Amino acid sequence: MIKVQDIVYVVYRAPDLDKMEQFLTDFGMYRAKREPDKLYMRGAGDYPYIHVTEKGEPGFAAVGMLAGSEAELDEAARLPGSSAIETIDAPGGGKRVRMQGPDNYRIDLVHGIKPVERLDIRDPLAINFGYEKNRLFELQRPKNESAKIIRLGHCVLKFTDGSAARDWFINTLGMLVTDRLHVPDDPKVTLGTFMRCNRGDKPADHHTIFALHAPGDINVHHVSFEVQDPDAVQIGHYWLQGKGWKQEWGVGRHLLGSQVFDYWRSPWGHIFEHYADGDLLNASVPPGDYPATAENLAQWGPELSPRFFESVVT
Template identity: 25%
Template sequence: MKMQVHQDPLPVARRADTLAVHSVERVVFTVPDIAPAEAFYTAFGLDVKRVGPRIDLYTHGHSHCWMTVVANGQPKALQYVSFGIFAEDRPAFEAKIQALGIGCGPYPMATDDSGLWLHSPDGMPVQLLVCDKVSPSCKTPAHPVRMPARQTAAAHARSQCARVFPRWLSHVLLFTPNVARMLGFCDEVLGLRLSDRSGDLVAFMHTPHGSDHHLLAFVKSGGPGLHHTSWDVGSLDEVGEGSEQMRTAGFTEGWGVGRHVLGSNYFYYARDPWGSFAEYSFDIDFVPQTTDWTAGDYAPEDSFYLWGPVVPEWFVANTELPTPSAVEASQAG
């Protein structure tokens, strides 16, 4: 079977005289046991590299480590998010962090403890690291995997399906108890800009240095946490075949295939062993560094999805919140 190897989107560009992070450099979270994580992300189509009690996640043909998952014997929890910045912007970011009094020391679990460290209003450690821009700098092109057709038929046989391998990390969606507060932080401190929102329920942000419709997004919950990471693929077929790839591997819970309204991308969300998600995403809107995107505020029914299956109740559950039994036990203690 043919394997599609994807190359980095070029060229890299930046918006002049604009202070902002340019990429999600890495997402780090912990899980009870590393074996289920290794199995899930391997099935999803990522390059999984085991390093002691952790795995580092790469995409095929890309040298950048997008995500790290660490086993610590505790329930799944988001630990920190690292953002990339341009070298010439570091002094200005450092001055801003000092002026606002939100700086902190390196996080003990950091894979790279350099850079600038600060706390978000939700209490999550945030790292600003000088590094290459890894978010797309132009709209990623459709790149379907061509397979032999059945005589004159357009679709290839099921037995000839190639494995789906995501190309890049498109965006991250985080839970937050206060969407407006996180928007203010990301605007004032990180330089991100609002793409679209639905009141105080959900909001999507992009970098002015050029990125997909959202590099980072927030959805309201009882506390912070990781809802999903989204991974770009080259065709609608790859979204559908990715969903089948996960079901065949035993990861049968998910949502999709469907199409979003805000961002416009086609999607399938595979539910991981801890109740969060990895999304196959195709054809998301792009905001070039030369564009001032006009943000909209949409009614909930116009902000979620254009078409697709009914949303499962567990899709919006924040599994990083303490369970009622855990709360009762802590109060009893």
């Protein structure tokens, strides 16, 4: 059985690669490779790229997820709508199967992409708490810079039938339900499901995929990238503001997943999130169930942006 272990990359299309590179650089990524019609951007972490832009009409093209083993690619290739096993022509190589997800989303199952050396970013800040002092005789001087992304953390997709989509990720990719969100007045109606990778005893992010029920608006909702610590989120916020990019919602702290978050719009109106300090759970944690209220979206932060659920705002 396929058990995805991580999220590796997302693929977008955009008509202007220079503009996309500028945004992603200000957002805290690094150029990995640039071709005439393709842009690969990486984080500071182990993967050779985490964001790909193909030149074209603006839109979301694919999400790449890490297979638990090479054998899982054979399994994926046998499923309806799947490609054969292909060699990936991109930094780090590896193999992939392009799978047909619900609502025809392209889900790439990948294996064997060679890791790269990590890039230098600042260490996590040592914090002096009220009753616990962790930094003595040293000054706190984080640099004013972009948020320095480490890795891709999760992807939120909108589906015609959010429950059917959830079942696909559980049954086809071996994911686990972490938390379900339901209509506040009607607990039977599912609005969305947070799903994590099944890593057995090993910790996994609270969610790697969120399947949002949004008939009539099939699109990516947002993609989220992990940074070093909450200071990096806040410093990155002012960095993006200084560069004139459009903010969407934040800085705040989520309830489900607990991440300190900050949401921005790309030049073509797609939402990109920075996060730090998220929850990690192993496979033994049972699913939670919550009404989809504003309080359950954030523990603290600014009021929810009224256009937050709009896929594209330019």
